[in-house]
Amino acid sequence: MKLRNLFPLGQALVLAGLLAGPAAHAQQPRELPQQPRPLTLPQALQVAQANYPALRAKQAAVRAAQADVRTNRSAFLPQVSAQLQAVNSTMNQVRGAFIGGVAIPISGGIKTTDYNGATNFSSLGALVIEWPAVTFGRYRADEQRSEAAVSAAQADYDQAVFEYQTQVADAFLLALGAEKSVALQRANLQRAENLATVIRAGTRSGIRAGIDSATTNAEVGRARLQVLAARQQAREQRTRLAGLLGQPTQEVLLDSMQFYAHLPQTNAGPPAGDTARTNNPLLRAYARRITAGEAQVKLLSANKRPQLNLLASTWGRGSGVADATTDKGDFAINSSPSAGLPFKAYDYMLGATLTWRATELIHSGRAAQAQRIRVEQARADYDQQALQLATQQQNAALQVDLARQTALAAPLQLAAARQAYTQARARYDAGLDNLLVLTQAITVLNRAETDQALATNNLWRAVLLQGAASGNLGGLLGQL
Template sequence: MKLRNLFSVGWALMLAGLLAGLLAGPAAWAQQPRELPQLPRPLTLPQALHVAQDNYPALRARQAAVRAAQADVRTNRAAFLPQVSAQLQGVNSTMNQVRGAFIGGMAIPISGGIKTTSYDGRTNFSSLGALAIEWPAVTFGRYRADESRSEAAVSAAQADLAQARFEYQAQVADAYLLALGAEKAVALQRANLARALALATVIKAGTRSGIRAGIDSATANAEVARARLQVLAARQQAREQRTRLAGLLGQPTQDVQLDSMAFYTHLPQTAAGPPAGDTAHANNPLLRAYSQRITLSDAQTKLFTANKRPSLNLLASTWGRGSGVHDAADDHGNFVIDSSPGAGLPFKAYDYMAGATLTWRLTELIHSGRAAQAQRIRTEQARADYDQQALQLATQLQNARLQVELAQQTAQQAPLQLAAARQAYGQARARYDAGLDNLLVLTQATEVLNRAETDQALATNNLWRAVLLQGAASGNLGELLGQL
C-alpha cells in the first residue's frame, strides 16, 4: 500500500512538472523581435528589392519551408539505413511458474521450465542485454519512390519560393513607382505654388501702385491658396505611398527617401515581348511552381504504387540473460532461488540469431491502389490548375502589351502638350504684363500648364509601370531592372 502511494505521488509530481513546462514554454522560448537595419537614404529600386527579400516575413517563411523539405529528404534517406538497437535491463520480480520475468523489448522472449509445486511470491533478480540490427535491404522500388517524392517536395518548395519572391518583387517595384510618381506630383505642385506666389507678388505691387485692379489681387490670393491646397494633397498622397512601400519592405515605421534614378529624364525601352509557347511557360515562376506541383503529385502516386510491393528485411541479434534461479531444482522439484543481486544480474546464457523476413501486406494492395487512384485524380486537378494559370497569364500578357503600346503613345504625345502649354503660358503672361489680357486668361493658362506638367510626369510613370506589368505577366523583370 505504501509502494502504491509512492507511485501515485511520483506520477502527480511528473504531471505537475510537465504542465508547468508547457505553460512556461511559450514565454521562455518566444523569440525576440528582429532588429531591422535602417533603409538606405536615398533608396533605389534595386536596393528596395534587396531589402524586401531580406526582411519580408512571408519570404522568410517560404525559405524555411525549403529548408524543412531538404531536411525531410535526409530524414527519409535515414529511414532506409540499418537500424541498430541496444537494450539493457535489470529487474527484481516474483518467480511464479517461470525462471524469471523480463520487460518486453527487442529481445527474443524465452520462457523457463514450469514448476511442479505450488506458487509462491519470492523474488529474484534477473538481467537482459541485447543488440539487434535490422535493415530493409530490398524494398522493390519503395525507397527510390520515397526519395523521389522527397526531392520533388524540395523542388516544389523552391518553386513556391521563387514564385513568391517574383510576385513580391513586382509588388515592391509597382509600389516604388507609385511612390515615385507621388513624389514627382509634390515637386510639380510646389513649382505651381512658386509660380502663383511670384505672380501674386507682381499683382500686389501693381495693385498698390494703382496699375492693377483690386480684384486681380484677390484672385491671385485665391490661386495661391488653391496651389497650397494642391501641395498639401500631393504631400498626403506621397506620404501614403511611402508608408505602403515601407510596409512592403518590412519596415512600416521608417520614412523612405526615394532616389528618382532619372526615371523622368528618359522613357524606358519596350521590347517586342517575351518568347511565346513552352519557352515562356518554362521561364515563368508562377507556371514553374504549378508545374512542380504536378511533378510532386506524380511522385506521390508512384510512392503509393510502390507500397503495394513486399519488403525484404535482414535481421541479426545477439543477447544475454542472467537469473537468480538455479538451473537445477531441489529434491522436491522446487526451483532454488538466490535473491541476491550478485546472483541474478550477471549474464549466464548467450544467444544469437540471423535471418531474413519477407513481408507482404496483402491488404495494402487495396489501400495503396485506392490511394494511388485518388492521387492520380489530384494530378489531373493540378494539371487543370496549371492550364488555368497559363490561360490567365496569356490574357494578362496580351493586356500588358496593349497597355505598353497605349502608354508609349501617350508618353510620346505628352511632351507636345507640355510644350504648347508652356508657350501658351508665356504668351498669356506677356499679354497680361502688357495689359492686353485680364487675369482670368492668365489663370486658365496656368492651370493648363500645371495639368500638362502633371500629365507629362504621369505618362512617363505609366509607361514604366506598363513595362513592369508586362514583365510581371511574362515572368521576367530583367527588361525593367536592366534599364536602371
C-alpha cells in the first residue's frame, strides 16, 4: 500500500472511532493478564485454560446446569401465593365476586328483582399454599435427569479442556521447533560469514582465487535467506500459539526447558482397553451423554404416573352489597369505598387433589420410546469413538517407535557431518581441496543439525500424540 493511500484510511479509522466511542466505552473487552516471560509449556496450558473464550463458555454451561438442578429442586417445594385486589363494578354480579387469580372460586346468588347498573366496591385477600407431596417418582427422576445433565456438561468441559491442551502443547512444540531452526540457521550464517572473512583475506593477498570469494558471498547470501525464512516460520508459529492462548496481540517468548538436551521417555504401549475407556475424557463425555439420555427416559416414564397435591387456602372478602334485602326484595348497595373494601367474611380450606392424566400414558410412552432410540444412537457414537481411539493408540505407538529410532540415529548423522566439515575445512585451508567440497560439507552439516533438532522435536510430539490418544498428558508433562 502506498503511503498516500494511508491518509484516507487513517481519517476513516479516526472517524469510525469517534462515532463508535460511546458503544466501545459501554462494552469494554475483557482485559487479559500478561503472559509469563519466558513461557513454559505448563504455564501455556494454564494460560489457555483461563483465557480461551470457548473454554469459558463450557464452564458457563456447567454452572448453568448446576443452576438448573437448584431450579428443579425448588419446583417441588410448597408454592405460596398471595392475592389482594379491590374492584369497582356493577351490582349485577355474584356478591363477593372477584377477578380470577390464585384465590379459590366461590359461588352464591344475589338475584335482584331487576337489573341495576349501580356500582359498588368489593375486595378480596387470599393466601394459597399448594405442595406436590407425592409425585410417585417424578421428583426423583427429574432430579436425576438434572444431575446427569451436570455430569454431562462437566465431562464435555473436561473433554474440551483436554483437546485444547493437546492443541496448545502441539503448537508450543511446533513454535519451539521453529525457534530452534532459527538458532541453527543463525549458526550456519555465522559459519558462512567466518569462512567468507578468511577467504576474502586470502583473495586480497593473492592466496585464494577470486571465484572463491564470489562463491562464498553467494553462500552467505543464501544463509541469510535461510535465516529470514526460519524467522518468518517462527513468527507464524508464535502467532498461532498466542492465538490459542487467547492473547494474539502479545508477543510469546518461549522457555525451551531443555527440550533438546535429552530425549523423552516413551511408554511400552497403549494402556489396557478398560483403563483407556475410563480415563479418556472424550469417552467419558460420550458416556455421560448416554447416562443423561437414560435419565431422560426415566423422567418421561415417570410422567405417566399420577400426582397428589396438598392444598391449603384462606381468604377474606368485602362487598358494598348489603347482606339483607330491602322490602322490595332488592339488595341495598352502598357505593362508597369504605363500605365495600373492608373484609366482612373470612374462610379457609384444607384438602388434597389426586391428578392423573390418562392421555399422558400415550404421549409419555411415545416420547420415552423416542428417547430410548436416542440413547441407542449415543451408545453407537460411544462405540465408534472407542474404535477410533483404539486405532489412534496403535498408530501413536508406531509413531513413537519410529520417532524414537530416528532420534537415536540422528546424532550419528550429525557426528559424521561435523567430522566431514572439520576434515573439509582442514583440507581447504591446506590447499588440498577446492571450495566446492567445503561448501557441500557445510550444507551437509546444516542439514544434519536440522535433522537432529527435527528428530528430537518429532519424538516429543509423538509422545504428545500418544498421550492424546490415551487421554492422559501426564506422560509428557511429568518429564518437564
